[in-house]
Amino acid sequence: MKFPILKEGALLPLVESFYTIQGEGFNTGKPAYFIRLGGCDVGCSWCDAKETWNPSLYPPVPVEDIVKEALNYPAKAIVITGGEPLNYPLEKLCSLLKSNGLEIFLETSGSSSISGNFDWICLSPKKKKPPVQEIYKIASELKVIIENEEDFIWAEKNKALVGNNCMLYLQPEWSRIKTMLPVIIEYVKANPCWNISLQTHKYMNIP
Ligand code: SF4
Structure with missing residues (x-):
C-alpha cells in the first residue's frame, strides 16, 4: 500500500489524540x-x-494544529502511535513537539524506515512485515506480543538484533491472556533478561 505523504509530513492523517496514562511497556503508568x-x-x-x-478515512491535519491541541494539556510526554506512524516522515511533528519542551515516545512495528527524533523508541516487531534492520540498534525497548508458543522463537530472534541496553518485554495478546500469561510467567522466570508487559490501560478502563 502507498501512503500519501503530504507536504513532507507537514500534514498527517490524524485518527485521534487524547490525554491518558501509558498502559504498557517501559513507560507504563506515565501520563x-x-x-x-x-x-x-x-x-x-x-x-x-x-x-x-485505511489512512484515507482520516483527513490530513497540519502538525501545528496537532501540537497546539497537545499543549492544552499538562502532558510532558507524547506517544506517537498508529496504525504505523513510520509510514510518514515525522521530522516536522517531532521538531515542533521538541521545540515546546515535550518528550516524544514512538510506538512502532519498525516496518518502515525511521524518521524524526525520539526520546524513547518502543519496537514491537511483527512477523507479517518484519522491522527494517536499521531500527534494531536504536530501539530503547523491544516489546514482543505473545499469541502462542511459537512467538517465543520470534521474540528471541528479535532480541538477538537489538542493542545491549534495549529493555526486553513480552506482552500477552489480549484475547489470549488467560492461556498465555501463565506460560509467559514461567518463560520470564527461566529467562530473566525478559520482563512482562501487560496492557494495564485495559484494566483501568482508559484509552
Ligand atoms: S497491531 Fe499490527 S496491524 Fe495493528 S497497527 Fe500495529 S502493526 Fe498495524
Whole structure:
C-alpha cells in the first residue's frame, strides 16, 4: 500500500489524540498525550486498532494544529502511535513537539524506515512485515506480543538484533491472556533478561 505523504509530513492523517496514562511497556503508568496516525499495512489478525488501517478515512491535519491541541494539556510526554506512524516522515511533528519542551515516545512495528527524533523508541516487531534492520540498534525497548508458543522463537530472534541496553518485554495478546500469561510467567522466570508487559490501560478502563 502507498501512503500519501503530504507536504513532507507537514500534514498527517490524524485518527485521534487524547490525554491518558501509558498502559504498557517501559513507560507504563506515565501520563502521556497520545497522537494516533492512520495507516498500517502490516495486517496483524489480532490488531486492536483495525479502524486505523485505511489512512484515507482520516483527513490530513497540519502538525501545528496537532501540537497546539497537545499543549492544552499538562502532558510532558507524547506517544506517537498508529496504525504505523513510520509510514510518514515525522521530522516536522517531532521538531515542533521538541521545540515546546515535550518528550516524544514512538510506538512502532519498525516496518518502515525511521524518521524524526525520539526520546524513547518502543519496537514491537511483527512477523507479517518484519522491522527494517536499521531500527534494531536504536530501539530503547523491544516489546514482543505473545499469541502462542511459537512467538517465543520470534521474540528471541528479535532480541538477538537489538542493542545491549534495549529493555526486553513480552506482552500477552489480549484475547489470549488467560492461556498465555501463565506460560509467559514461567518463560520470564527461566529467562530473566525478559520482563512482562501487560496492557494495564485495559484494566483501568482508559484509552
Ligand atoms: S502493526 Fe500495529 S497497527 Fe498495524 S496491524 Fe499490527 S497491531 Fe495493528
